[in-house]
Structure formats: structure tokens, C-alpha cells
Amino acid sequence: MIVQQLSARNFRGYERVELSIGERVTVVTGDNGAGKTNLLEALFFGCVGRSCRTRVDAQTIRFDQPVARVEVNGLEQMERHELAVAIDRQEGKTYFADGAKVDGLEAFEWRPPTTVFMPDRLELIKGAPGARRAHLDQFVAALWPARRQNRRSYAEALAQRNALLARGATPAQMDTWDHELARHGLALIADRRSAIETIESAFEMIGEELGLVGSPDIRYRTVSEVEDVEDFVDQLRQRHDSDINRGFTTFGPHRDEVVLRNEAREVRTYGSQGQQRLTLLSLLLAECEAITSLTSRRPLILLDDVMSELDATRRALLVDRVCTLGQVLVTATEVEHVPDHSAIDRVIAVKDGAVVG
Ligand SMILES: Nc1ncnc2c1ncn2[C@@H]1O[C@H](COP(=O)(O)OP(=O)(O)OP(=O)(O)O)[C@@H](O)[C@H]1O
Ligand SMILES: [Mg+2]
Structure with a gap:
């Protein structure tokens, strides 16, 4: 599935976020603590049904809120599909696939295989x-x-x-x-x-x-x-x-x-x-x-904080390669660290737990 939209409520620092995701490479930029990793984590949560950072689901619920919700939708073989997970401090997780309540997301083969690089x-x-x-x-x-x-x-x-x-x-x-x-x-x-x-x-x-x-x-x-x-x-x-x-x-x-x-x-x-x-x-x-x-299947590739340690030539090589492998989201603190590449179809700026551009 190619993910087209992410929406989340009370997930980590995000009170509410609605985003369209590029088909090839989407770049997420923002200062330290702005919410870049949280955004990748939300996407991972929606596609896989758990966090890529913690085993304690409740940690992903926004402070002082009872429930978080993540929804992801996109296209697989021309058909629209939707995945959603509600995370409740008291009741745990509830999963939804194409609007119906399900026991877990594993069985749905139209989900994108999701890979995440994080420190x-x-x-x-x-x-x-x-x-x-x-x-x-x-x-x-x-x-x-x-x-x-x-x-x-x-x-x-x-x-x-x-x-x-x-x-x-x-x-x-x-x-x-x-x-x-x-x-x-x-x-x-x-x-x-x-x-x-x-x-x-x-x-x-x-x-x-x-x-x-x-x-x-x-x-x-x-x-x-x-x-x-x-x-x-x-x-x-x-x-x-x-x-x-x-x-x-x-x-x-x-x-x-x-x-x-x-x-x-x-x-x-x-x-x-x-x-x-x-x-x-x-x-x-x-x-x-x-x-x-x-x-x-086409993987969804989430690359958090990968640019900072590569030189300019390697950054360009990396984007060259990943855009042939799947749909990519990559975070960077410095916009200058992201190579000027024709595969980049969307740049998202985040600040203080909100999308600002
Ligand atoms: N459950 C939560 N509720 C509210 N805010 C949270 C929650 N968990 C983490 N945060 C906040 O999210 C922020 C960190 O966001 P994130 O890790 O996405 O930053 P980042 O942009 O990836 O920063 P860096 O460039 O340093 O990696 C912190 O300010 C933290 O307080
Ligand atoms: Mg981060």
C-alpha cells in the first residue's frame, strides 16, 4: 500500500495532525524536540499496530489525555484501504482495518511492509x-x-x-x-x-x-x-x-x-x-x-536522523537508492542536509508538536 494520509490525535506531542504523504520521498524537518521522530512513530504505529520506540503503548498518548488515535490510509492495487489504532490508557489498543474492528493488523497483506531506521x-x-x-x-x-x-x-x-x-x-x-x-x-x-x-x-x-x-x-x-x-x-x-x-x-x-x-x-x-x-x-x-x-509489496521506509552522519555525496547516493526501494520518509534537523533530489515530492516542517508547513 502507498500511504497517502496520516491523521493522529493526542499522539505524543501532537494534539491533532492531518498530513498528506508523498508517493516517493517525504522530508520532515524541524529543530530538536520539534516532533519529527514522533511523526514517524505515528506512521509506524498506524501501519504496524505498535510503537517502534517503546513497548509501553501508553507512553505514546499525549500527556494528560486518556486516548490517542492514529489513522493511515492509502492505495493498494487501485483500492483504498484504511488502518486505525486507538490507544486507551485504561482499555489498551483497539485495531481497525477498513473501518471494521479487528484483532490485530498482521493479517492484512495490503499493509505496507514497514522498515524503520532510528538511533x-x-x-x-x-x-x-x-x-x-x-x-x-x-x-x-x-x-x-x-x-x-x-x-x-x-x-x-x-x-x-x-x-x-x-x-x-x-x-x-x-x-x-x-x-x-x-x-x-x-x-x-x-x-x-x-x-x-x-x-x-x-x-x-x-x-x-x-x-x-x-x-x-x-x-x-x-x-x-x-x-x-x-x-x-x-x-x-x-x-x-x-x-x-x-x-x-x-x-x-x-x-x-x-x-x-x-x-x-x-x-x-x-x-x-x-x-x-x-x-x-x-x-x-x-x-x-x-x-x-x-x-x-512496496516497503514503507522510515529513516530518522540518518543524514547528519553522511557527507553530501553519500546523502545523495542514499536518496538515489531508497527512492527505488519504496516509499520513504526521512527526517532532518537541517534542511541543508537533505540533497536537492527530484524524488523528493514533499517537505513537511514541524515545530512544537504541530505541522507548520
Ligand atoms: N506522550 C507525550 N505527550 C506529549 N509530548 C510528548 C510525549 N512523548 C514525548 N513528547 C514530547 O515530544 C518531544 C520530542 O519529540 P521528537 O522526539 O519527535 O523530537 P524530534 O523532532 O525527533 O527531535 P530530535 O531532532 O532531537 O530527534 C519532546 O518535547 C517530548 O516532551
Ligand atoms: Mg528525533
Whole structure:
């Protein structure tokens, strides 16, 4: 879906905002604290059904107000669609799709796949492996929605096996769940590997284009290098005693890692702040490229505060690239940081929680 309009009430600093969004690149400018990030967050909330900045929904409700509401509408295959979320301090969230109350927004495939670059998201690069696995699993689901089930089935088998371990079960009693874990584990590893394969070369290319000079690379590192289900089950059996001692399953893709490197060293450990930012940006854009080329969906790309660390040449390269990948919103404190580019179809100025131009 191409988003055409955003409207929000009592969302963060915005009492009321009604905006039309450009089809290609929209720039949001304003001083520090003016409300640029809040505007991107509102758009994300409307498209995804949650915040990209906090797990506490109520934080997004304007101070001293009981309810916030965000609405997004646009066109997909010539048809108009609308998404809305109401956030109530007391009652939680209510979702609407095309005017009808729904349980969540996930199921609506006309929604735009939404990607967000924000400084807070650096945790994805710097933090523990679990966040990168979860992100990769979401990317798998965005590329191949039907494969979402492999991840769920694996998590279910893992929970069951861990529960048995905690009760001190014998290998014979664990047999069924060992097989389930192995079957779904192999499927999950295959999905994750295929997803990484779709972005490998774009990640390297975009990374170099944006200024990661030392041959950036991405790969999937598995602790469970196995041939087939039987081999997987064997490995589980061999670890049975130590798993019982620890109380959890130590073999399987829930321990795997997405390794991002520059100059053959892990960016997570050795990268500078700037290199980590560029790595994150390259990863997200490479994913958008895969989504654009492998699905019929066009991503909505929200880039917060990305210009300040790039030089003028790279800023222009970035806009060149992103406008081919999807619909883009980009924030900047300094208007001069935004290149003069033909793909920019709208510039929005914000001040003190209101759109002023
Ligand atoms: N729930 C809320 N209700 C009202 N105002 C809020 C709420 N949450 C945050 N704010 C206000 O929003 C403002 C910050 O807005 P935002 O983060 O969008 O700024 P920004 O334009 O992105 O600034 P910067 O350039 O520094 O990133 C702060 O003044 C903050 O007090
Ligand atoms: Mg901001």
C-alpha cells in the first residue's frame, strides 16, 4: 500500500495532525524536540499496530489525555484501504482495518511492509544475538508469510522439550519432542539461510556505497550443523544429560547468530558508532530491496536522523537508492542536509508538536 494520509490525535506531542504523504520521498524537518521522530512513530504505529520506540503503548498518548488515535490510509492495487489504532490508557489498543474492528493488523497483506531506521535501533547491531534472530525471523515472514509457521512450531517444540527437561525426563520420554524439535529446527535454519542469501550481495553493495570501506559481509552462523533429522536427534540425545543439568536445550537454532562483519571483524564488538549505524542502515535497505524484488509489496521506509552522519555525496547516493526501494520518509534537523533530489515530492516542517508547513 502507498500511504497517502496520516491523521493522529493526542499522539505524543501532537494534539491533532492531518498530513498528506508523498508517493516517493517525504522530508520532515524541524529543530530538536520539534516532533519529527514522533511523526514517524505515528506512521509506524498506524501501519504496524505498535510503537517502534517503546513497548509501553501508553507512553505514546499525549500527556494528560486518556486516548490517542492514529489513522493511515492509502492505495493498494487501485483500492483504498484504511488502518486505525486507538490507544486507551485504561482499555489498551483497539485495531481497525477498513473501518471494521479487528484483532490485530498482521493479517492484512495490503499493509505496507514497514522498515524503520532510528538511533535507538542500534541495539539490533550492538545487542545480544536474540534480537538479531527475532529480526531475521520477521524478515523471513515478510518475504514468505507461510513460513512464519516454522518459527512458531519450533518455539512450541522447544518449550515442550524444555518443560520435560525441567522434570528430569529420560531420553525415551523426550523422543517425540526431540523429533519435533529436529524437524522444525531444520526448516527454520533453511528459512533463515535462504533469507540471508537474498540480502548478502545487496548488503555488501549498499554498505560500500554508504561508506563501509572494509568489505562488509553478513552470514548466518549455526551451532547446529547437521545433515538431517536423524543427525539432529542424535546431537540432542548426546546432550541429554548436560541439558538436564542446565535445565534447557543447548542445541538448535535458538542459539544461532546473524554475524555482521566489516574487515572480517564483528561490527557488534569492534565497529565504531558510525560503522554500526551504517551497518544497520545497509541491513535494513538490503532487506527492503529483497522485499521489493521478491514480493509484490512496496516497503514503507522510515529513516530518522540518518543524514547528519553522511557527507553530501553519500546523502545523495542514499536518496538515489531508497527512492527505488519504496516509499520513504526521512527526517532532518537541517534542511541543508537533505540533497536537492527530484524524488523528493514533499517537505513537511514541524515545530512544537504541530505541522507548520
Ligand atoms: N506522550 C507525550 N505527550 C506529549 N509530548 C510528548 C510525549 N512523548 C514525548 N513528547 C514530547 O515530544 C518531544 C520530542 O519529540 P521528537 O522526539 O519527535 O523530537 P524530534 O523532532 O525527533 O527531535 P530530535 O531532532 O532531537 O530527534 C519532546 O518535547 C517530548 O516532551
Ligand atoms: Mg528525533
